[in-house]
Amino acid sequence: MTDMSAKTYRAIQVSRPGHLEMVDLPLVPPGPGQVRIRVEACGICHTDAMTVEGGVTDIVYPRVPGHEVVGCIDALGEGVTGWALGRRVGVGFLAGNCGSCAECRRGHFTACRDQRWTGVHHDGGYAEMMLAQANALVSIPDALAAVEAAPLLCAGITVFKALKKSGARPGDIVAIHGVGGLGHLAVQFARKMGFRTVAIARGREKEGPAKALGAHHYINSAGEDAAAALLVLGGARVIVSTVTAPKAISPLVAGLAPHGRLMVVGVGAEPVEISPFALVQNDVSVSGSLTGTTIESEDSLAFSVLQDIRALVETVPLAEARQAYDRMMRNQAQFRIVLTM
Ligand SMILES: [Zn+2]
Ligand SMILES: [Zn+2]
Numbered sequence: 444m445t446d447m448s449a450k451t452y453r454a455i456q457v458s459r460p461g462h463l464e465m466v467d468l469p470l471v472p473p474g475p476g477q478v479r480i481r482v483e484a485c486g487i488c489h490t491d492a493m494t495v496e497g498g499v500t501d502i503v504y505p506r507v508p509g510h511e512v513v514g515c516i517d518a519l520g521e522g523v524t525g526w527a528l529g530r531r532v533g534v535g536f537l538a539g540n541c542g543s544c545a546e547c548r549r550g551h552f553t554a555c556r557d558q559r560w561t562g563v564h565h566d567g568g569y570a571e572m573m574l575a576q577a578n579a580l581v582s583i584p585d586a587l588a589a590v591e592a593a594p595l596l597c598a599g600i601t602v603f604k605a606l607k608k609s610g611a612r613p614g615d616i617v618a619i620h621g622v623g624g625l626g627h628l629a630v631q632f633a634r635k636m637g638f639r640t641v642a643i644a645r646g647r648e649k650e651g652p653a654k655a656l657g658a659h660h661y662i663n664s665a666g667e668d669a670a671a672a673l674l675v676l677g678g679a680r681v682i683v684s685t686v687t688a689p690k691a692i693s694p695l696v697a698g699l700a701p702h703g704r705l706m707v708v709g710v711g712a713e714p715v716e717i718s719p720f721a722l723v724q725n726d727v728s729v730s731g732s733l734t735g736t737t738i739e740s741e742d743s744l745a746f747s748v749l750q751d752i753r754a755l756v757e758t759v760p761l762a763e764a765r766q767a768y769d770r771m772m773r774n775q776a777q778f779r780i781v782l783t784m
Pocket of ligand 1: 597
């Protein structure tokens with residue numbers, strides 16, 4: 444608990460690339476259009492590396508990472524309507540669209556030309572308190588605890604939206620590549636959306652968990668040709684790749700059914716190489732998908748409650764964020780690590 448009389452709060456900030464440290468920051472009132480949130484939980488996402496390691500986009504340091512934030516509104520800034528003190532809210536990767544650029548005017552809010560990113564351009568949720576734009580807020584259903592809801596705000600909405608727009612229909616073969624933070628949620632969503640769900644991961648270790656989460660089939664990509672195994676099943680209508688090792692993605696294209704679609708949601712640093720022959724032969728397509736809008740996040744939370752979909756989380760106190768982040772980067776997190784304040 445933060446001692447409000449102290450007028451400071453604890454946060455884990457990146458002082459310069461590669462350096463995470465615990466600091467006390469001054470508590471400031473929310474600006475116009477903002478709310479202040481007393482953070483209860485914040486998931487650790489691979490994309491946090493953008494802030495922690497630096498070098499991808501312009502970031503002004505020091506910066507507090509974290510974009511899977513759940514907490515309660517603690518103060519309202521000028522002009523904020525529709526939100527009240529004490530309301531349980533979440534903030535994902537997108538920190539609020541501008542409302543006036545060409546993409547916003549077309550209703551493409553995730554493509555806003557002036558989109559800020561939580562924990563990248565603004566301080567995020569590795570902290571006891573944070574400020575957020577009111578138009579970035581997601582309402583959290585009572586049925587979800589803060590630690591359950593947090594991973595759904597980035598990992599969850601990312602795969603939920605990709606599956607919704609994938610074009611797959613009930614009964615279609617949908618493969619989820621990677622059974623980690625995003626993948627273990629994608630397997631559950633795919634199963635509950637009515638797809639014949641195939642989980643693909645390296646080794647046999649994830650087979651039990653993937654099947655327990657709803658996968659009808661499991662392919663060990665380290666022990667067999669995953670594309671050939673998909674073709675034996677009939678070919679994938681959709682493959683959603685959640686891995687951050689792009690080299691592992693390329694060979695899967697050959698496992699798509701005619702007119703199939705590879706959707707990339709895992710963000711690795713290297714390029715994804717695709718054989719033109721594989722693209723042309725089966726008339727397949729490759730696309731990406733970026734998170735979702737606030738209302739789409741609320742849809743994914745409601746679907747998770749409706750279908751009893753939950754992230755498998757390991758909770759870690761804020762003070763141990765550095766070690767938890769390092770474990771996530773070494774792929775040693777079981778599924779999702781969530782910081783608690
Ligand atoms: Zn994320
Ligand atoms: Zn805009």
